[in-house]
Amino acid sequence: MSVTPFRLPVVASLRKEAIEELLARGLRIDGVRDPFTPRNVRVELGVVEKAEGSALVKLGNTQVMAGVKMDVGAPFRDTPDQGVLTVHAEFVPLASPLFEPGPPDENAIELARVVDRSLREVGAVDLGQLVIRPGDKVWVVWIDLYILDHDGNLFDASMLAAMAALLDARMPYYEEIETGDVIVDHGVKTEEKLPIRHRVVTVTVAKIGRNLAVDPNFEEESVSDVRLVYALDESGRIVGIQKSGEGALKREEVLRALEMAKRAAPVYFKALEEALTPAGPGASG
Amino acid sequence: MSVTPFRLPVVASLRKEAIEELLARGLRIDGVRDPFTPRNVRVELGVVEKAEGSALVKLGNTQVMAGVKMDVGAPFRDTPDQGVLTVHAEFVPLASPLFEPGPPDENAIELARVVDRSLREVGAVDLGQLVIRPGDKVWVVWIDLYILDHDGNLFDASMLAAMAALLDARMPYYEEIETGDVIVDHGVKTEEKLPIRHRVVTVTVAKIGRNLAVDPNFEEESVSDVRLVYALDESGRIVGIQKSGEGALKREEVLRALEMAKRAAPVYFKALEEALTPAGPGASG
Amino acid sequence: MSVTPFRLPVVASLRKEAIEELLARGLRIDGVRDPFTPRNVRVELGVVEKAEGSALVKLGNTQVMAGVKMDVGAPFRDTPDQGVLTVHAEFVPLASPLFEPGPPDENAIELARVVDRSLREVGAVDLGQLVIRPGDKVWVVWIDLYILDHDGNLFDASMLAAMAALLDARMPYYEEIETGDVIVDHGVKTEEKLPIRHRVVTVTVAKIGRNLAVDPNFEEESVSDVRLVYALDESGRIVGIQKSGEGALKREEVLRALEMAKRAAPVYFKALEEALTPAGPGASG
């Protein structure tokens, strides 16, 4: 059962007015950006050596870690010729005073499912290449999203962390033994990467009062009525949408938000690319 | 842990007295029946085309839907030569202000188990005919009881819905493939029926004050001390009993209730038969 | 999440002082022992004939029953050549007003895991002998600890009950059938015992105020800051340690507690031996 959120952060109404007034003038409450620009974003790869792939994303003060684990398992009955991709998100209680320990709530489930669909629908990972023995043994790829610090816009940070961890991943060593079983040695990584066909990011646009703003921080999110999450691939196709939040949107707002998302997406793709090409000096702080 | 019900419907004491006084005079609170007669009952078959079998039972204002689903599975270890029959009941919250979402509580479990036993003990379904490969592959028959509107006497309505859905069911198309696996196509129904050997109904008799009455409605149930549920087959044999409720019964009351149950059972069998022989005009309202 | 206990037994502060003063003088609140002596302990074997092995331990008023059940199952992936040993503890609500029905809480889990480790680390049961077909079929040995009456020191009583039930156990009759499956007949016990290589007991030493005392009863436990549990085998080796409770210990206290544990352990080993050699007159009361 989904219940209207009843334990909400309280944002002083003066603060709320300030956020709205600034936005109306094309400014943000953090004083350093406009409505079209995400916060500083940094992607770090290989942060958990034991995982097949991992990444830490810092989007402003929001921190999300993603880990990719792989194992050999059975395919789904209706897709015997495809590997299995599973996304799971944990809102661990150290990330926010609003998070309590326990199984994933509707927000964590929604987040994981949006990331999952955004990867799956466009075929970001070529699951057809993850088959060991059709109908019997395939690779199961787990993406675990771990929210470490929640300062708003978990969607974009999580999607970026998932994508980065997938790109960071290397297949573990495995061999088929005579019984037909496949033994995986998680201690030994090969050089082989996952078959990534598309890179996907999401851009979240919040509606605050009458204004739209990309990448809301926690305070902005708290005073926003509704968020629209666009998943986009590198060629600009829409590969997923999620309206999230108690509010509603006009048709024009939906389309304006799409324009804003398309304009902001390259910032995320660039952060991803920078992490993958370690030649750069590596921004800090 | 079973706990004395603490969130009970409140029936005004004047109303309670009225119910008892009427009963003492052989009348019911609904003004249209005597203590021996169930409410209007109507059975509708095939209400969910995707299920192998389905039925909707309206017993007065009480509505129960039953669906039969079939799949191929493993037999129980101690009955390798028998199919598997499973009854499950959901008291979904739209049926009553007293129902909350969540896993089945003791009332739903009791209901499902009474229906299950009443079918199982007399061998209503010939499980021996539901074997595909002994000890390995058998048909698993799920009966799901869905309470849609609770106006009392869920036992009789549910038993009738379960029986009707079983009679309505048609085996899905299946074939054994070369690997030895059995593929079921739920989209294609065959003409083959389930092997039903006996028809069973339950008749619930409530003790209200010093009186007995069959098929109590919700209000009568709320003021009754105890209900006695008799499962009977078409030949009048007792194929199950359940005393339910906080009260107690004298020996004579137990036997008198049995006589009342035997007298009322044909009403339910008739409703079942009418649903199966669609020649009739089809009662409405 | 582990939470500071908030529903604690209240021991009057005068009573607490009395316990501490007596201990300082080498006396106990029950008036019959010194700090080094466990309460009367009695082990009864074979108390549940249907179990492969069973024992009831009475340690003062504390009563713990242990049952050993065996079945054929798969080995763990990383120990294909070993049987499986599993310890589970239930703090059933009839044992104490502090116990509520529900899945095992942290105390029950800690208890089971300490007993499990104390048996496992020293190889008390030779799991290598419990293999039927390496990598495929092994014996699974369940030890279920059932707390029936909680008057303190569940660790020692439970460890003793587990050890006794293991020593009491006889392998069930089994045979391999032509399909390769193994059929176990729990109704027929053989004469074959479990391969026990070591006997292990735990001795719990409580720190109460500035004093140490073995085998605290419930009242003593309630006023103690911390308990130290030493698992010892018959040759005096330490085969497990658990510090349990909100308090802390100095190095000297840890070592003094060990000396006390080594001094008290023979009492438990003797009770075990007496149960196994039924020649004795059998203490009562």
Add this chain to the structure above:
Amino acid sequence: MKVEGVKLIREDGLRHDGRRPEDLRPIRMEVGVLSNADGSALVEFGRTRVLAAVYGPREPPQKFMLLPDRAILRVRYHMAPFSTSDRKSPAPSRREIELSKVIREALEPIVLTKQFPRTAIDVFIEVLQADGGTRTTGVTAASLALADAGIPMKALVGGVAVGKVEGVLVLDIDEVEDSMGEADMPVAGAPDLGLITLLQLNGVMTEEEFQKALDMAWDAIRRIVDMEKEVLRWKYNVGGDSK
């Protein structure tokens, strides 16, 4: 079960069930179908059959979740075990948990919750048969059940899914089109307010396709909400002269 070789768009441009791309399935709406609930409705889009019931405003057992200035909505989207081809476990799946949230958020903007502080309005949606579009059918049924319960609303909402199959945008997709198609975009909203209250896209679309799909959905939602109005008018005889 995956059906091999089905042509979703036939050579004559019609869909596998004979509909044109812009056609809705046959729709049936009925209100007041349950006696206990304060409001109820049964809505069918083709073989998709969804029952909704509303209780409230009332005091829920857990009072800690109440809000001082408005009613809370509690929404459950749930599928009957027999509603799907393979039996569905009755325990709430992750999908059902997400859709309960998405549907609640589709209803929040239109219910006048400020009129009932410190209460809960409960919306229970049971999918009796699932053949595509269950969430949008659920929103539609919930809208009717809320009206039937007399809950004040700013406007009625309705919903429908637009799909893309074999490159063609098609309205009100069924399960075959959903599972074999390239995109599924459920939309719900209140045409009288011009507000979209539910929007999801599972699949891939270009910006142009997205705009066109949105317009197809919006046009259909208008028709659906008109049907809702007619059913309610007929039931409550508001205005008096409905057919």
Add this chain to the structure above:
Amino acid sequence: MKVEGVKLIREDGLRHDGRRPEDLRPIRMEVGVLSNADGSALVEFGRTRVLAAVYGPREPPQKFMLLPDRAILRVRYHMAPFSTSDRKSPAPSRREIELSKVIREALEPIVLTKQFPRTAIDVFIEVLQADGGTRTTGVTAASLALADAGIPMKALVGGVAVGKVEGVLVLDIDEVEDSMGEADMPVAGAPDLGLITLLQLNGVMTEEEFQKALDMAWDAIRRIVDMEKEVLRWKYNVGGDSK
């Protein structure tokens, strides 16, 4: 485990364990066996061994379930993992949940709950060994434990199961008779009040068989409750002159 070829009724008319159809198994009753519980009892019918403990009247952690005019009963029937041939998972099964309800409803009519409003009386029943008739043995143990706890009762209750094996009605069936027989009818009641408080039938009987089975059970329950009285008299020396 199904035992093949066992004859449940031997040629001499006796049962597989040598009992006559109308015989009870050896019964053992002991009260006050636990130190913490307010009342407790251990009852054995043959190899069936059940422990019951009572706590209360007391205030439960969840106060919302209390009633203003009476005590509530909270009853748990639970089987030890080692009580059955195959290890039983300690999580409550559907069977245990049903039996907890059925046993609570067997005790409700005889406990004078009105004397303790706004409290809970807790009855915990642990099956230590299961060899048929555990629920009726549980009712019997609970009755003794309630008396041992000093809870006022209208009367004592006792219970026993009657079975039908190879067409013969037999009293106090054990597990073999239960699993291979044609019917199992557990009955519990208070003979001093003439009230049946638990009645179930799993299996098939004619009306005549049912009446005869009910009479067999009732006669045995009288004897069982007499034993309860004797045990309590002996324990509490009520009347003073019991053996």
Add this chain to the structure above:
Amino acid sequence: MKVEGVKLIREDGLRHDGRRPEDLRPIRMEVGVLSNADGSALVEFGRTRVLAAVYGPREPPQKFMLLPDRAILRVRYHMAPFSTSDRKSPAPSRREIELSKVIREALEPIVLTKQFPRTAIDVFIEVLQADGGTRTTGVTAASLALADAGIPMKALVGGVAVGKVEGVLVLDIDEVEDSMGEADMPVAGAPDLGLITLLQLNGVMTEEEFQKALDMAWDAIRRIVDMEKEVLRWKYNVGGDSK
């Protein structure tokens, strides 16, 4: 995964990773790494990487657990699914439940809980990568996070595990040594108070070995707590002149 044929103590007396028996792994400590938490710390012992966060003193949602004369501690030790070789299910395992208790009890003696009656102090420990010694690394990280949160403490605590591999006592064992060795003895304590607050032994030791292991641990804990002090001094510039 069990590695066959690895020599844990090489012929030169060094360990498989080149350390001497009495060597710690490279240790890294960082405080204030999270923005939301009132205090936080990241601690690494070799590849073992643990994050701790502290919230409080605050009022928890469930007020019934509060104590009138002190703050309660709520401690969760949890492993990230990607922290282990085989993916770990995120649901709390029995091991995690035990370790949460053991770690809480390692912190209880040093937190001045009496200063904050009727509140909760929450310590959340997340193992990001597990390579042996996670519980003692967790205690160390929790100690730093508590200090970073400004929670008054009697002293800092630190922890380390001593192992026995191939008969040799070795400090700060990693996962290979833990899984293939003969004993694992985690110890935590507050050297400034001379108090041991966590002590477990999984494995077999003689009394002499135990005493020596305890001394090895204690000596290392002194060094670890000194590092904690230095990190905090550096962060908060207490005393002003640390490097």
